[in-house]
Amino acid sequence: MATYLRKPVDFLKIFAIYFIFLCCSCYGSVDDSFTEELYIKSLERGHVLNHFQFTTLWNSSISDENTFKNYRYFPKALGDVLATYKVQELHLSQSQGQWDYEHWGYQPEDAPPGVELWVWFQPQASNLDQVWAELVNALSGLFCASLNFMDSKATVSPRWSFRPMGLASEYYSFDSRLMRYSALPREIVCTENLTPWEKLLPCETQAGLASLFNGVKMYDSSFHSLGLHVRPVCQDGDCTKEGIELKQTLSVVFNPVNNNRGNIQDHQNWSLKSMFDRSLHKTCPVAKFSKLYVDSTLHPRPKMLLTPEPDEVLNTRRGGDKRVYAVYDLRQHTRDSVPFNLQASYNSRVQYQDVTPPPLYAQRFVTGYGLEKGGISCILYNNLDTNLTVIYMETIPWYLRVYFSSVHIEAYGVTIKPYKTQFNPGKDRKLPHQLEVVFRLRPLSVTKISFEFDRAFLKWTEYPPDANHGFYVNSAVISTMLPSGQQYTAVPQNGSTFSDSLKDETIQFFLRLHTESLLVSLPTPDFSMPYNVICLACTVVAIAFGSLHNLTTRSFRAVDPSKMKKGLIDKLKNLLKWKKAEEVKDNEEKDEKKDTEDDTDSPNVGENTGTAARKRAKAPSDSSEEKS
Amino acid sequence: MAAPMAVKKNMNAFKIIAIGWLSILMATSFSKAVDMEDFFTSEHTNNWAVLVDTSRFWFNYRHVANVLSIYRSVKRLGIPDSHIILMVADDMACNPRNPRPATVFNNANEQINVYGDDVEVDYRGYEVTVENIIRVLTGRLPPSTPRSKRLLSDENSNILVYMTGHGGDGFLKFQDAEEISSVELADAFEQMWQKRRYHEAFFMIDTCQAESMFQKFYSPNILAVASSRVGEDSLSHHVDPSIGVYVIDRYTYYALEFLERVEPNSKKTMGQFLQVCPKSQCVSTVSYRTDLFRRDPSKVLLTDFFGSVRNVELLTETMDFSNVTMPQTCSKESCGSQANQESSRPLKYAEQFPMPT
Numbered sequence: 001m002a003t004y005l006r007k008p009v010d011f012l013k014i015f016a017i018y019f020i021f022l023c024c025s026c027y028g029s030v031d032d033s034f035t036e037e038l039y040i041k042s043l044e045r046g047h048v049l050n051h052f053q054f055t056t057l058w059n060s061s062i063s064d065e066n067t068f069k070n071y072r073y074f075p076k077a078l079g080d081v082l083a084t085y086k087v088q089e090l091h092l093s094q095s096q097g098q099w100d101y102e103h104w105g106y107q108p109e110d111a112p113p114g115v116e117l118w119v120w121f122q123p124q125a126s127n128l129d130q131v132w133a134e135l136v137n138a139l140s141g142l143f144c145a146s147l148n149f150m151d152s153k154a155t156v157s158p159r160w161s162f163r164p165m166g167l168a169s170e171y172y173s174f175d176s177r178l179m180r181y182s183a184l185p186r187e188i189v190c191t192e193n194l195t196p197w198e199k200l201l202p203c204e205t206q207a208g209l210a211s212l213f214n215g216v217k218m219y220d221s222s223f224h225s226l227g228l229h230v231r232p233v234c235q236d237g238d239c240t241k242e243g244i245e246l247k248q249t250l251s252v253v254f255n256p257v258n259n260n261r262g263n264i265q266d267h268q269n270w271s272l273k274s275m276f277d278r279s280l281h282k283t284c285p286v287a288k289f290s291k292l293y294v295d296s297t298l299h300p301r302p303k304m305l306l307t308p309e310p311d312e313v314l315n316t317r318r319g320g321d322k323r324v325y326a327v328y329d330l331r332q333h334t335r336d337s338v339p340f341n342l343q344a345s346y347n348s349r350v351q352y353q354d355v356t357p358p359p360l361y362a363q364r365f366v367t368g369y370g371l372e373k374g375g376i377s378c379i380l381y382n383n384l385d386t387n388l389t390v391i392y393m394e395t396i397p398w399y400l401r402v403y404f405s406s407v408h409i410e411a412y413g414v415t416i417k418p419y420k421t422q423f424n425p426g427k428d429r430k431l432p433h434q435l436e437v438v439f440r441l442r443p444l445s446v447t448k449i450s451f452e453f454d455r456a457f458l459k460w461t462e463y464p465p466d467a468n469h470g471f472y473v474n475s476a477v478i479s480t481m482l483p484s485g486q487q488y489t490a491v492p493q494n495g496s497t498f499s500d501s502l503k504d505e506t507i508q509f510f511l512r513l514h515t516e517s518l519l520v521s522l523p524t525p526d527f528s529m530p531y532n533v534i535c536l537a538c539t540v541v542a543i544a545f546g547s548l549h550n551l552t553t554r555s556f557r558a559v560d561p562s563k564m565k566k567g568l569i570d571k572l573k574n575l576l577k578w579k580k581a582e583e584v585k586d587n588e589e590k591d592e593k594k595d596t597e598d599d600t601d602s603p604n605v606g607e608n609t610g611t612a613a614r615k616r617a618k619a620p621s622d623s624s625e626e627k628s
Numbered sequence: 629m630a631a632p633m634a635v636k637k638n639m640n641a642f643k644i645i646a647i648g649w650l651s652i653l654m655a656t657s658f659s660k661a662v663d664m665e666d667f668f669t670s671e672h673t674n675n676w677a678v679l680v681d682t683s684r685f686w687f688n689y690r691h692v693a694n695v696l697s698i699y700r701s702v703k704r705l706g707i708p709d710s711h712i713i714l715m716v717a718d719d720m721a722c723n724p725r726n727p728r729p730a731t732v733f734n735n736a737n738e739q740i741n742v743y744g745d746d747v748e749v750d751y752r753g754y755e756v757t758v759e760n761i762i763r764v765l766t767g768r769l770p771p772s773t774p775r776s777k778r779l780l781s782d783e784n785s786n787i788l789v790y791m792t793g794h795g796g797d798g799f800l801k802f803q804d805a806e807e808i809s810s811v812e813l814a815d816a817f818e819q820m821w822q823k824r825r826y827h828e829a830f831f832m833i834d835t836c837q838a839e840s841m842f843q844k845f846y847s848p849n850i851l852a853v854a855s856s857r858v859g860e861d862s863l864s865h866h867v868d869p870s871i872g873v874y875v876i877d878r879y880t881y882y883a884l885e886f887l888e889r890v891e892p893n894s895k896k897t898m899g900q901f902l903q904v905c906p907k908s909q910c911v912s913t914v915s916y917r918t919d920l921f922r923r924d925p926s927k928v929l930l931t932d933f934f935g936s937v938r939n940v941e942l943l944t945e946t947m948d949f950s951n952v953t954m955p956q957t958c959s960k961e962s963c964g965s966q967a968n969q970e971s972s973r974p975l976k977y978a979e980q981f982p983m984p985t
Contacts, residue, residue, distance in 0.1 A: 096722065133772060134772040137772040137773060137774055138772070138774050140774065140777075141750075141773075141774020141775060141776040141777055142774065142776075144748050144749050144750065144752070144776075145752075146752060146753055146754065146755055148755070149754070160982050160983065163978050163979060163980050163981075163982060164978040165977075165978070165980065166977065166978070167975045167976065167977055167978070168976070168977070168978035169975075172978070173978040173979065173982075186753075187753075188719045188722050188753075189722065190719060190721050190722035190730060191721065191722075191730050191743060191744070191745055191747055192721075192747050192748060192749040192752070194745075195745070195746055195747060195748055196748060214745075215730040215745050216728075216729070216730045216731055216741070216745075218730070219721075219722050219729040219730035220729040220730070234975060234977075238974060239974040239975050239976075240974060240975070242975060388985075389983050389984070389985050391981075391983060419983070420983070438983050464754055465684055465754070465803040465804050465805035466684060466685070466804070479980075479981060480981070481980075481981045481985045483985075493977050493980065494977060508985070510980040510981055527805075
């Protein structure tokens with residue numbers, strides 16, 4: 001009887017669950033998908049790039065109010081910030097280290113050293129200065145970084161350099177008042193920034209590629225960068241509906257050949273275990289796919305052997321650049337709970353030789369000497385055989401007062417006239433200097449752009465606690481359109497996941513480069529001087545003034561020397577003197593006795609002389625009294 | 629005759645039954661009262677921790693190790709990151725001079741990485757200033773301050789305040805640029821008391837002449853311990869030759885030895901904690917102040933300050949909630965027009981490079 005009854009109950013239960021599931025998926029359905037990918041590329045001189053990309057695509061519009069009411073894979077913490085501050089696009093990168101463009105090519109997501117944040121707001125947002133200030137505060141709490149220092153002194157609105165990367169209506173991207181850009185080159189990136197970043201992922205670090213994240217290994221690398229990019233994208237091919245793309249990227253460049261521990265290997269052999277100290281046990285169950293791509297393009301350099309064998313080998317071309325990718329479907333490899341550890345071994349040694357440089361790269365440095373003036377020069381190398389138009393953007397803090405008249409572009413001694421220039425001079429303590437110059441680079445040329453500045457005196461309260469370290473200047477941003485896809489690894493604009501970059505058919509590639517950030521000394525006061533001055537002044541006052549004051553204001557009176565209290569030495573001296581005086585007196589008395597018969601005065605000679613002396617002493621005072 | 633007798637009998641029976649019921653009720657209520665007492669023994673309902681390191685520069689590595697060790701203990705005993713305000717004035721873990729990147733050790737045997745892989749620093753670098761610590765304690769922060777940087781305590785919160793750095797008689801140095809005086813700190817605690825921002829506070833300080841920092845306190849319910857007396861210096865414990873700096877201070881080292889043996893359900897008392905690090909181990913005299921604290925420290929649990937109160941009551945009966953009518957949420961079909969506005973012409977990506985190439 002009981003078993004007979006159980007069956008319909010079970011059936012009801014299952015039906016109820018299914019029904020609820022259906023209803024949930026129908027009602028306010030949050031239609032988003034999550035993918036995770038890892039791209040590994042071996043770079044020149046023994047380095048290995050690991051680029052993680054976690055992409056969440058949400059079929060809902062960012063400007064719609066109802067979007068941020070129900071969440072599934074998209075992190076709520078970030079969604080709240082985007083909704084409150086009416087953000088259309090948000091790009092945040094936190095990096096440490098300098099990307100070596102000349103030897104490593106281009107980054108999949110370009111990032112300057114330190115923190116960089118640029119945001120496009122929705123067209124209906126108003127009072128943007130206030131909104132920006134609140135947004136950076138909210139993000140500083142979310143990412144444990146000091147983003148609250150991105151105030152008006154460090155924020156600019158570039159006109160040409162940072163166009164929206166996502167969907168934009170007709171004239172939206174022309175209005176640069178709707179965007180803000182700021183960078184803090186001083187910010188460090190450490191596990192405290194990785195922790196909140198990885199908590200935004202659906203699987204966090206419990207499963208998936210994020211379980212490889214090991215701070216102790218990742219921060220012991222040549223370069224590492226965290227990125228977070230939100231933008232509106234097309235939901236499908238015919239682009240009639242808007243969706244939101246959230247891309248979280250992490251790039252880390254290891255050096256297996258010389259990993260700072262003193263042991264140098266000859267071969268560039270690497271494995272996931274040797275780089276991250278962990279192997280992959282499980283992929284994220286909610287990911288649509290979980291893939292690993294290894295760039296195994298054969299250059300004239302050591303041939304690489306991968307273990308285990310790749311699932312697929314893709315031969316692609318990107319803008320004329322031939323590439324070979326080994327693709328692994330990680331879900332298959334971790335299916336039987338066997339840990340996945342990809343190993344690569346090379347058949348010959350690392351070659352340290354001249355490399356083919358990328359089409360465009362730049363170097364920037366401070367010029368000049370002393371603490372009064374200075375200059376900044378940037379050298380751009382164009383290795384293509386065609387002209388290249390670049391937009392060069394600089395953000396200089398207000399205390400390095402830039403002379404716009406000194407902006408000078410030249411190549412091989414020939415001055416180049418810029419096509420367009422935009423210069424916003426800075427205001428002391430309010431705005432930084434902003435320079436955007438558009439000019440053309442000749443084929444296969446070296447061009448130098450330079451300008452001069454004066455160093456300002458800061459008020460003594462404006463110096464940071466470690467003032468003698470120096471002050472940082474933001475990286476310059478160079479934007480261009482490359483006709484060739486050489487060394488180019490970024491995801492195309494109309495794609496989202498990294499796999500879209502493998503099928504990229506475009507012929508022009510938008511490139512954004514960041515140069516080095518600079519460290520400049522300002523005339524710094526000696527902060528111990530107030531203490532020194534107080535000590536010196538007080539000493540001078542005590543010794544010089546004090547003693548002089550005493551001398552001038554002291555009243556003198558004569559004192560009977562015999563009545564004066566004497567020290568031990570003086571007493572001894574007096575004893576000797578007294579003995580001598582006694583002898584003399586005895587002799588005199590003997591003489592006197594011979595002369596006179598009686599002496600009624602006191603028998604003590606000392607007293608006699610004392611009374612005589614007192615009488616003598618009295619006399620002039622009597623006389624003085626009489627006089628006065 | 630029988631009727632009044634019967635009534636009397638009934639009355640007696642009724643009285644007996646009534647007394648019986650009353651006694652049962654009272655017994656149950658008393659037992660319930662006992663349950664309530666067990667439930668709320670310490671009178672506080674949440675725990676917060678404000679952990680401050682005020683020193684900058686590489687050679688002050690030990691102060692960062694101090695504060696991260698206490699952070700680690702406090703997290704392990706149950707206080708979540710959302711209730712901890714951690715202020716670290718300089719970055720030691722990813723400092724270029726650190727031969728072990730992303731690690732901070734508090735012991736030369738380098739067994740425990742107190743920095744760990746789950747750390748959230750709320751105020752870092754130049755943000756650690758006297759103004760910010762006073763604002764955090766008193767709650768007078770600008771409106772745009774995010775939640776993780778606020779001390780959202782109430783009158784039922786027990787707060788642990790730990791400060792470490794370089795100090796002197798009556799002051800504590802912040803980042804080599806400014807100092808907080810003991811009077812300021814006492815006034816901040818008084819503001820907290822007047823605004824009912826704490827139920828009980830435990831103030832721990834590990835600097836030179838640390839006692840001077842709590843001598844000026846005048847607000848009730850503060851228990852304070854300092855690593856040294858006025859006129860004494862607090863000393864560091866040992867140097868790690870492979871890192872090249874002193875890695876921990878004596879008082880915090882021995883306090884940590886004590887705390888590492890504490891579990892979240894431990895019955896160890898604050899009185900035992902105040903006896904940690906006698907002069908033979910610490911070289912400086914650990915002094916404490918209990919006159920402002922109304923309970924006897926030897927009866928106060930250590931987890932009242934270092935752990936987190938999570939009183940959970942399991943209900944076995946189901947609860948019914950009334951039906952709340954929500955505004956109609958859009959499903960794909962019905963709200964297609966509102967949610968995803970199909971534009972008449974296809975949307976376009978913005979042009980990235982606005983110049984002629």
